Amino acid sequence: xxxxxDSVVKLLGPYVDDELAGADRAVIDEHLHGCKDCxxxxxxxxxxxxxxxxxxxxxxxxxxxxxxxxxxxxxVRKEPLPMGQRFKLWWAEVMAYHSTAIYSAFGAAAxxxxxAVFVMQPTPVDNHLVVHGMSVADPHFEPxxxxxxxxxxxxxxxxxxxxxxxxxxxxxxxxxxxxxxxxEPPHGGNL
Amino acid sequence: MKALVLxxxxxxxxxxxxxxxxxxxxxxxxxxxxxxxxxxxxxxxHMEADxxxxxxxxxxxxxxxxxxxxxxxxxxxEIGLPNGRKVVLSPQQVEANKMIKMHVSIPGLLDSLDxxxxxxxTYFLGAxxxxxxxxxxxxxxLVIKHTAQ
Numbered sequence: 001x002x003x004x005x006d007s008v009v010k011l012l013g014p015y016v017d018d019e020l021a022g023a024d025r026a027v028i029d030e031h032l033h034g035c036k037d038c039x040x041x042x043x044x045x046x047x048x049x050x051x052x053x054x055x056x057x058x059x060x061x062x063x064x065x066x067x068x069x070x071x072x073x074x075x076v077r078k079e080p081l082p083m084g085q086r087f088k089l090w091w092a093e094v095m096a097y098h099s100t101a102i103y104s105a106f107g108a109a110a111x112x113x114x115x116a117v118f119v120m121q122p123t124p125v126d127n128h129l130v131v132h133g134m135s136v137a138d139p140h141f142e143p144x145x146x147x148x149x150x151x152x153x154x155x156x157x158x159x160x161x162x163x164x165x166x167x168x169x170x171x172x173x174x175x176x177x178x179x180x181x182x183x184e185p186p187h188g189g190n191l
Numbered sequence: 192m193k194a195l196v197l198x199x200x201x202x203x204x205x206x207x208x209x210x211x212x213x214x215x216x217x218x219x220x221x222x223x224x225x226x227x228x229x230x231x232x233x234x235x236x237h238m239e240a241d242x243x244x245x246x247x248x249x250x251x252x253x254x255x256x257x258x259x260x261x262x263x264x265x266x267x268x269e270i271g272l273p274n275g276r277k278v279v280l281s282p283q284q285v286e287a288n289k290m291i292k293m294h295v296s297i298p299g300l301l302d303s304l305d306x307x308x309x310x311x312x313t314y315f316l317g318a319x320x321x322x323x324x325x326x327x328x329x330x331x332x333l334v335i336k337h338t339a340q
Contacts, residue, residue, distance in 0.1 A: 126289070126309020135302040141319065141326075143301075148241040157300065157317035158326055 003031045008038055016045050129153040212339035214261050215282035215291055219270055220334040221256045223321050224249035227329065238315065238334060248327070255331075261340065267294075274321045274331050276300060285339045293337065310339050 008031045014020050015028050032038050080086065094102065127150065134143055134155075142160045147153055222235060224242065231239050232254040239252045260268045260280075267281035276297050284292040289310035296303050300319045308314060318331040 125311040125313075127312040127314065128290075128309045129312065129314050130290075130307045132292075132305040132307065134304045136300070137298070137302045138300050138319075141300060143317075146245060148245055150241060152241065152312075153314040154242075154245070155304070155314065155316045156326070157319055157330070 003027050005031075005035060005038055008032075008035070009041060012038070012042055012045050016042070016049050127151045127153070131155075212285040212289070214263055214340040215285065215293075216259060216261045216338040216340050217268070217280060217282075218259045218334075218336040218338075219257070219278075219280065220254060221270065221272060221318075222332045222334060223251075223253045223255055223273055223329065224332055225251045225253070225321070225329040226327075227251060235334075238332075249330075270333075272297075272318050272331050272333075274319055276318060276331075278316075278318060278333060280335070282337070289339050291337045291339055295335075308337050310337070312337055 008028055011020060011024060011028055015025065020028065032042060081089070131145065136143060140160055141157045144156045144158050145153060146156060220235070222232075222238065224247070226248055228251040231250075231252040234254055234257075235252040239249075242249060242252075255273050256270070258270060262268055262280075262282050264282055264284060267279050269277050269279050271277050276299060279296045279298070281294045282291060283294050283305075286292065286307070290307045291310060291312075292305070292307045294303065294305050295301070295316065297318050304316070313334060313336040316333040316335060317326060318333055320326045321329045321331050
């Protein structure tokens, strides 16, 4: 007699359900041939199997599937989930199916942000001014270069006091009765 | 992989290799500074503060015009001034250290002014009195900012 009853009993269920491979099935067949106890167990199992099948078949035939879809849909929650839960669900689905794309997008966004910060950062200001040459057309004026506290240069055109166009012996600028407005006269820078 | 390609592309955009400026953007404000009145353009607060700190007694800073021409090297632009003069500005060269060489003239007042200024650098240029007063009473100023492009 092939196999012990204990090992065969465990396989009787799959045997009845026709789920055993050929070699295992041959072992059970051989054992059943010589074991009355297991033949009885098999008969009980087959009877139970047949009864269950008949019961569920009858239940299925008695079931009323008319309007099944409508009844299911009627049970579906009509109120939307709170925003937080909906976002969690959405995010879980996105991460489940598109995590690679999401990580790539975040990486690209980080690089783009870094590049944008670099590009958009204020360009350094260099107010350094070097005058290579200057030629004044009007002898009444004299250029004076000054520098502000911020390092910016001011090239101021001030009247030249020694010019006497009218030939009266008095410099023209001194005939101007208007007083200079500067609190202190500008002092020249390097030309 | 796509992200890597994108990153490399962006970095290439951010650090253009061997970029050499061939244009200069000028921002030219024409300002009338005067001892008459106290009205000052809020866009000239910086200039007003600098000049007051320097000892100028101008009490009014009026913005006459504000132009931002972008010029090729050796090209020039003319800007009219309220005292009937005009200023001619011409970028000559952008040096490797981004210093910008400029040639400026105000016919009848300033035959030529050649200078170099740092990139994004600003300076003030007096352009003679506005009207018949002295320059200490009223003067047209140019506020010129230079940016290599």
